[in-house]
Amino acid sequence: MRISAAGSKKQGGAPIRHSRGFTLLELLVVVAIMALATAGVSLALRDSGQAQLEREAERLAALLEAARAQARANGVPVRWRPVPLGFRFEGLPASAKLPSGWLQPGVQVQAAAPLVLGPEPLLPPQSVTLTLQDSATPPLRVASDGLRPFTVQALP
Numbered sequence: 001m002r003i004s005a006a007g008s009k010k011q012g013g014a015p016i017r018h019s020r021g022f023t024l025l026e027l028l029v030v031v032a033i034m035a036l037a038t039a040g041v042s043l044a045l046r047d048s049g050q051a052q053l054e055r056e057a058e059r060l061a062a063l064l065e066a067a068r069a070q071a072r073a074n075g076v077p078v079r080w081r082p083v084p085l086g087f088r089f090e091g092l093p094a095s096a097k098l099p100s101g102w103l104q105p106g107v108q109v110q111a112a113a114p115l116v117l118g119p120e121p122l123l124p125p126q127s128v129t130l131t132l133q134d135s136a137t138p139p140l141r142v143a144s145d146g147l148r149p150f151t152v153q154a155l156p
Helices: 024-044 049-074
Strands: 079-083 086-090 107-110 126-132 140-144 151-154
Touching: 049 086, 049 126, 049 140, 049 151
Parallel strands: none
Antiparallel strands: 079 086, 107 126, 126 140, 140 151
């Protein structure tokens, strides 16, 4: 006489068919494929123009503050002025090297005059407006009231 596990056969000897769902391994494979597809799509998307301009404006604000600190520390005036394809800091000592170009091509500067960054603790209010060439992104202003640090401001 054969002995079988309980519930493996019906009374008449026919096997019981269990309805199967997905196994854990099958679910993990599907989740992994979805994760790879999502990562591929997010890496394929290009950075928006607004994000590029915001990054350039934040970088410029940090560079202006660094030049301002150098001007105060050395007691000499430092000027910032835009040049074709970038910008220039004038008056910094040779040991204080600051970048002189934009990270993204197409950044344009609208400034009435060069910015004077020191050495006095109180300066007149100053600002620079940044735009992206051939882009519909709104311009951003990097400004200081002369006492506070340079900040990025959206233009209305």
